[in-house]
Amino acid sequence: xxxxxxxxxxxxxxxxxxxxxxxxxxxxxxxxxxxxxxxxxxxxxxxxxxxxxxxxxxxxxxxxxxxxxxxxxxxxxxxxxxxxxxxxxxxxxxxxxxxxxxxxxxxxxxxxxxxxxxxxxxxxxxxxxxxxx
Numbered sequence: 001x002x003x004x005x006x007x008x009x010x011x012x013x014x015x016x017x018x019x020x021x022x023x024x025x026x027x028x029x030x031x032x033x034x035x036x037x038x039x040x041x042x043x044x045x046x047x048x049x050x051x052x053x054x055x056x057x058x059x060x061x062x063x064x065x066x067x068x069x070x071x072x073x074x075x076x077x078x079x080x081x082x083x084x085x086x087x088x089x090x091x092x093x094x095x096x097x098x099x100x101x102x103x104x105x106x107x108x109x110x111x112x113x114x115x116x117x118x119x120x121x122x123x124x125x126x127x128x129x130x131x132x133x
Contacts, residue, residue, distance in 0.1 A: 010043040010056055017044060017053065020073070020110075021097055024087045029070045029118045031063035031089065038063065038094050050107050051099045062092030067119040075111025083107055085114075 013021065025036050038057040045054040063070075073085040081103050088096040101107050 010045045010054075013042070013044045013053070017051075017097075020085060021087070023073060023114060023116075024071045024085065024097070027071060027116050027118050027121070029065065029121070031065035031070060031092075034061045034063035034092070035065070035070070035087070035089065035094055037061045042094070044097075047096070048099075050101065053097045053099075055094045055096060057094050060093060063089055063094070064092065065089045069119065072117040072119075073114040074117060075114045077101060077107055077111070078109050079105075081105065083111060 021039060025032060025039065038059050038061055041058045043056050045056070046052070047054050068088055068090065069086045070089055071087045074082055077083050081101055083099065083101050086096075086098040087094065088098060090096075099107070
């Protein structure tokens with residue numbers, strides 16, 4: 001992940017950032033209700049050129065997630081390489097939305113259609129598509 005010291009102040013999330021983060025919480029996973037409650041009020045700090053965000057939530061309602069990454073979105077960049085978006089929950093609190101392209105090249109355009117992956121979900125429950133509007 002390419003990190004930059006230029007990204008150092010928290011701010012309210014943009015409409016696109018809110019929408020992307022909201023899409024991470026659509027599918028059911030343990031701790032989802034608490035994660036949604038945490039994400040009712042939060043600020044972000046960009047941490048790399050791909051758009052990854054450090055999250056600071058103001059409602060510290062611990063989420064009993066089973067995995068550090070309880071939800072993931074993935075889709076294809078215009079060059080056909082996968083982009084992944086991971087929600088990181090540490091000690092029960094939403095801490096980061098990690099965005100990266102699997103081959104390490106710069107993201108050209110975020111996908112129009114996302115697939116969801118929920119660790120530990122039943123087969124067939126993990127491939128729900130979502131379309132960005």
